[in-house]
């Protein structure tokens with residue numbers, strides 16, 4: 001065994017093997033993989049081997065597409081049989097909503113180059129004669145689906161990696177991990193110690209236990225999962241004989257099941273409602289290529305549906321029932337990337353579909369380690385999308401919810417209930433009493449909208465407009481014409497202090513720092529000029545700043561700031577030690593002025609001022625800005641003051657017709673002001689030049705990524721963020737939800753990042769990226785919304801108040 005290596009990958013399942021392979025592909029060959037038993041001994045060996053590209057997140061779908069496309073290459077290079085069956089796959093919809101979902105998935109696939117076809121039940125029956133077409137309204141056919149042999153694939157990755165110089169130690173258990181002061185690792189195994197620069201946790205079923213070796217509690221949990229294999233079936237033999245090919249795979253939403261050919265019979269797997277976590281607290285190290293006791297009663301409801309939808313199965317004998325554990329993260333996507341707060345420690349775990357996703361996980365992680373950037377948009381898989389609040393109990397609740405909804409649709413306006421409410425601010429009860437409909441993000445409850453008095457505070461889930469629509473319209477009107485109050489605690493808040501803080505931030509930010517008492521907007525970039533963050537920067541002293549950013553990115557951005565920290569500078573995550581309320585609308589100043597001694601006249605407190613003032617008896621930091629684009633204030637206080645602040649403003653606002661508004665109205669209001677948002681318009685795959693962040697980009701100082709920005713400005717950006725007006729509306733209106741394709745001249749040329757109905761302007765609006773040469777104001781495009789291509793005019797100015805007079809009033 002080597003005593004040192006650049007990287008030690010812990011775990012020899014399909015994911016660890018893929019990471020090892022991809023590291024060698026990128027030229028890191030002093031790499032080893034350590035496996036406690038034999039390769040595949042965790043969950044990989046008993047996987048059903050199914051692979052597909054379909055995923056709710058198009059970026060994850062892209063990585064799945066990459067994975068599926070890799071198998072022929074590694075099979076050929078390694079000489080290991082991967083058992084590739086490219087039978088194609090059908091996703092079967094039993095009702096209109098599921099059909100809508102499939103249409104949207106097909107549309108999203110278009111701009112990624114994933115070609116999928118919507119077919120009728122009769123066409124589905126032709127492709128898959130075992131099904132009863134009366135139970136379906138249509139299907140999506142994806143030719144790039146099939147199944148592989150999980151063991152063959154794992155060994156193919158491993159063999160290719162070995163050919164490039166990697167070493168693999170089987171029957172070697174990593175029992176401890178110790179970090180040296182220089183950030184390198186001593187990997188303690190029962191076969192000796194390896195000193196490594198980097199470690200990768202690809203521990204699969206034991207990823208949680210490997211994390212615990214260094215004090216981490218990763219949000220990952222194993223679930224029992226069953227599939228059964230039938231005896232050979234005459235119907236299968238006949239299909240094979242007539243067509244000369246295998247039956248395609250089937251995913252059946254109604255039965256929460258998947259079905260495919262296995263040998264001369266069929267394999268049927270279920271995601272049952274009565275799901276059961278496996279080893280919820282501690283995975284035993286003694287578990288080794290074992291299966292769990294099957295429990296057919298538990299999956300009986302799914303089997304009933306299966307026998308109805310595929311009657312031939314009812315009379316087929318069952319040859320084998322497999323029950324095995326595999327892992328999920330709290331939201332069902334993998335945990336990939338640098339572990340926040342731990343140097344040189346990488347995650348590649350919670351991969352619930354290792355045969356669909358393992359290649360993409362390995363590719364992006366290897367790029368991240370070697371190049372410092374994953375190279376693809378992997379926001380949905382970043383290990384930093386959870387905070388430390390995602391503990392064992394939270395993960396357990398969320399994973400069970402997720403497992404039992406594996407084939408369910410989660411609507412764009414749907415808020416899932418498990419693990420909630422978790423974080424609430426002091427005004428939670430006040431807002432609940434005002435009939436708030438709650439959503440949750442990064443563990444925190446935030447009001448989406450306020451149901452009318454006497455009606456149930458509940459939103460109907462839909463791809464179209466919900467019962468919230470008319471109420472949100474009223475909220476928007478109230479803000480634009482009178483004054484609205486909302487909670488704004490769901491920003492990430494940071495404080496940066498210490499000698500050198502200003503110099504440090506200036507070297508990170510694309511905009512000049514504001515003067516003391518002012519606030520401005522900025523971006524932070526990576527060296528290649530991609531947007532790593534978008535922040536409001538408020539300066540309260542020479543070397544004293546508040547930063548406000550996207551809450552869902554709190555761990556992600558803290559990791560980035562932490563990785564760049566300069567000596568003498570202190571970076572604190574304020575989390576819920578600071579909470580906020582926001583007043584917006586033409587009456588906002590009058591309301592606030594009535595409860596403070598500080599003069600709020602524009603000459604004393606102009607737009608983009610940020611100061612410490614008292615509101616009544618409450619000490620607050622008040623920024624004169626809001627995301628609504630109106631005259632408004634964001635008021636930041638310690639949590640113990642928030643209820644008093646709410647009561648004070650609510651009472652002071654009564655003569656001005658104050659009302660409450662929520663996140664849905666905010667999203668509508670920001671759309672008509674053309675304000676972009678993090679994770680949608682601004683993501684690490686875009687640049688500030690493409691995103692037209694001109695006002696935050698000042699080339700008069702040095703900052704990370706500046707050279708790349710200058711180079712892009714010189715050659716011109718390949719794509720540009722557009723702002724689309726998708727009015728007029730069809731008979732059955734629907735607005736974009738994000739990721740819809742944008743058409744031009746009969747071809748897909750771009751994609752939507754986000755959008756909403758702008759109630760006050762009465763327009764359906766969207767943001768989206770298109771090739772720069774097409775980005776001409778007034779140009780006509782089409783945006784595909786639930787299978788309908790709708791005319792969309794490209795604008796470069798907000799539809800409301802382009803000169804920004806409302807916020808400066």
Ligand SMILES: Cc1cc2nc3c(=O)[nH]c(=O)nc-3n(C[C@H](O)[C@H](O)[C@H](O)COP(=O)(O)OP(=O)(O)OC[C@H]3O[C@@H](n4cnc5c(N)ncnc54)[C@H](O)[C@@H]3O)c2cc1C
Nearest residue numbers: 011013015036042043044048049050174204205353354355
């Ligand atoms: C019944 C069933 C059917 C499935 N069907 C499919 C399917 O059709 N398609 C699909 O894509 N996925 C399927 N899966 C899921 C798939 O099995 C997983 O996504 C995949 O196996 C995850 O691989 P992994 O490498 O992350 O984890 P694992 O396979 O669990 O590998 C982790 C490895 O790390 C080793 N290890 C852990 N800790 C240490 C340590 N301290 N020292 C040394 N070694 C260590 C373990 O021994 C293990 O071999 C199925 C799973 C089950 C249970």
